[in-house]
Amino acid sequence: MPRKAVLFFFLLLSRGGLKTPATVMSLAEGKGQVPAGLELYLKEKRLSTFTQWPFVSDCSCTADRMAEAGFIHCPIENASDVAQCFICFKELEGWEPDDDPMEEHRKHSPNCAFLALQKDICDLTVEEFMKLRKERMKNLIEKEVKHTITEMEKYANLIRGKIDSCVHKLYTTACLWYSST
Numbered sequence: 273m274p275r276k277a278v279l280f281f282f283l284l285l286s287r288g289g290l291k292t293p294a295t296v297m298s299l300a301e302g303k304g305q306v307p308a309g310l311e312l313y314l315k316e317k318r319l320s321t322f323t324q325w326p327f328v329s330d331c332s333c334t335a336d337r338m339a340e341a342g343f344i345h346c347p348i349e350n351a352s353d354v355a356q357c358f359i360c361f362k363e364l365e366g367w368e369p370d371d372d373p374m375e376e377h378r379k380h381s382p383n384c385a386f387l388a389l390q391k392d393i394c395d396l397t398v399e400e401f402m403k404l405r406k407e408r409m410k411n412l413i414e415k416e417v418k419h420t421i422t423e424m425e426k427y428a429n430l431i432r433g434k435i436d437s438c439v440h441k442l443y444t445t446a447c448l449w450y451s452s453t
């Protein structure tokens with residue numbers, strides 16, 4: 273955990289510890305005090321990623337509602353409407369103007385810990401916040417492992433193809449040599 277994050281949690285604990293319901297953001301009354309790596313827990317920070325979001329005021333999936341539902345905007349070259357949940361890392365694209373961000377989130381990632389929250393993140397106790405953070409880290413590791421496995425499989429298939437091609441060439445050469453003798 274980054275040093276700033278450790279300090280953040282230390283300060284939180286020093287303001288009442290786990291026995292009292294100190295809220296996570298009680299320390300960061302000025303929200304600028306949230307340390308690096310924890311900004312996305314704030315809706316305002318998620319909303320700030322939607323500067324190029326294609327759906328505006330007349331839609332159900334406005335930037336504000338997307339951020340409220342836990343999404344950040346992460347467009348790629350051929351998909352300008354890719355949004356990702358900052359807790360479960362589920363990526364959704366192909367949004368329609370009438371889509372309800374919270375409903376879509378629930379439909380595609382029903383077990384997301386963000387959706388299970390009963391209150392605003394800023395009102396979570398330290399213990400609740402730590403559980404959410406743990407869940408996020410677990411999801412991040414699973415996503416990275418899955419990505420690595422996919423890349424390894426692609427590479428293995430490439431090598432397997434090359435080996436098969438070599439074996440085929442050797443076999444063909446051997447057959448030609450055998451038939452000529």
Ligand SMILES: [Zn+2]
Nearest residue numbers: 357360381384
């Ligand atoms: Zn999620």
